[in-house]
Amino acid sequence: MNYFIFIDTQVYFSLFIIMSSIKVSPLSLSHLTNNKIIKKLGEGTDTCIYLCKCHDIHDDNLCQDLFVVKHMTTKNSRLLMYNEYNNAIVFNHKNIISILDIDIFNHKLIYENVVGIDLLDLCNANTNFCKYDITMLLNMFQQILRGVLHMHNQRIAHIDLKLENVLWCESLQLVKIIDFGHSHMYKDIHNRDRPIEAIKGTPNYFPPEYFIDKPYQFIPTQIDSWCVGIILYNIIYDHFPWIISDDLKTIDPMFFHHIDAMNYDNTLYDKIFHIYRFEKFTANDYILTRKLFKGLLHPNPHKRMTISKALDLVDLYSFLI
Numbered sequence: 492m493n494y495f496i497f498i499d500t501q502v503y504f505s506l507f508i509i510m511s512s513i514k515v516s517p518l519s520l521s522h523l524t525n526n527k528i529i530k531k532l533g534e535g536t537d538t539c540i541y542l543c544k545c546h547d548i549h550d551d552n553l554c555q556d557l558f559v560v561k562h563m564t565t566k567n568s569r570l571l572m573y574n575e576y577n578n579a580i581v582f583n584h585k586n587i588i589s590i591l592d593i594d595i596f597n598h599k600l601i602y603e604n605v606v607g608i609d610l611l612d613l614c615n616a617n618t619n620f621c622k623y624d625i626t627m628l629l630n631m632f633q634q635i636l637r638g639v640l641h642m643h644n645q646r647i648a649h650i651d652l653k654l655e656n657v658l659w660c661e662s663l664q665l666v667k668i669i670d671f672g673h674s675h676m677y678k679d680i681h682n683r684d685r686p687i688e689a690i691k692g693t694p695n696y697f698p699p700e701y702f703i704d705k706p707y708q709f710i711p712t713q714i715d716s717w718c719v720g721i722i723l724y725n726i727i728y729d730h731f732p733w734i735i736s737d738d739l740k741t742i743d744p745m746f747f748h749h750i751d752a753m754n755y756d757n758t759l760y761d762k763i764f765h766i767y768r769f770e771k772f773t774a775n776d777y778i779l780t781r782k783l784f785k786g787l788l789h790p791n792p793h794k795r796m797t798i799s800k801a802l803d804l805v806d807l808y809s810f811l812i
């Protein structure tokens with residue numbers, strides 16, 4: 492027994508020596524073997540995101556290309572890394588950040604360089620969303636819907652849509668959805684449903700079914716619908732409709748009021764969605780946002796508006812203005 496342990500240890504040790512002597516670079520992208528960190532762009536609980544400049548020589552010239560590198564710093568995030576790569580590689584849409592490569596040895600994902608600010612930082616900045624008029628905000632929202640619809644067309648749901656996971660590139664007026672760590676392929680190769688069987692995401696964005704259904708069998712696309720409803724609320728009002736603590740012990744009564752209001756009492760519903768937030772809100776803006784809130788934040792996932800329906804409404808609105 493001890494002998495086998497000894498062999499194992501020897502093999503692993505030799506492998507380790509071989510691996511560390513190889514100059515490890517991303518698998519297909521011949522960049523970043525030599526690179527310089529330009530700046531830290533952000534961090535998550537288990538990740539650090541850097542802007543890096545390639546310093547390799549390509550065709551006798553010094554490469555100066557910029558890339559965004561997501562470094563997985565913990566065991567937990569390294570498990571999500573493969574899921575993030577496998578799903579992100581499927582996407583090809585201007586409102587979704589493009590993944591370029593995976594560096595499995597150094598636990599890094601390489602993304603296209605997008606100069607942007609996430610919507611939470613934008614919301615917390617001095618000017619927040621107030622500097623944009625409703626048409627601009629709805630255009631931002633329309634781009635989010637387009638990105639999410641593309642994912643759904645590839646049979647993948649994002650599951651962790653939130654302000655922090657949407658970048659805004661001011662110069663291009665362009666939205667880019669990021670962070671596919673929790674994304675979920677919801678059909679198998681025989682086109683059979685693969686529901687989600689565990690709670691995933693961020694508490695303030697948790698849909699009501701997370702608190703009711705047991706055993707868990709969630710409809711992945713309808714979780715995304717709820718999350719974009721919360722994002723829309725944030726964009727319009729600059730705050731969350733309700734707060735849910737990370738340990739789920741404290742849930743804002745407004746959350747339950749909303750569920751009841753949708754089911755029984757429209758007056759209460761109107762109180763939650765007091766829509767006259769902007770001076771320049773037209774009757775059309777009012778009708779559209781009301782329909783979107785009512786549809787996307789429907790407590791029943793089976794009756795909740797799909798992303799495709801929400802996009803149809805917003806497309807029609809932008810056609811009319």
Ligand SMILES: Nc1ncnc2c1ncn2[C@@H]1O[C@H](COP(=O)(O)OP(=O)(O)O)[C@@H](O)[C@H]1O
Pocket residue numbers: 532533534535536537538540559561604605606607608609655656658669670671672
């Ligand atoms: N291309 C980028 N430009 C600017 N900031 C970025 C970029 N990519 C990520 N970030 C920042 O890093 C944060 C964490 O990135 P994300 O991919 O969401 O990691 P995590 O999986 O840890 O949440 C984002 O919320 C955002 O603030």
Ligand SMILES: [Mg+2]
Pocket residue numbers: 535655656670
């Ligand atoms: Mg994130």
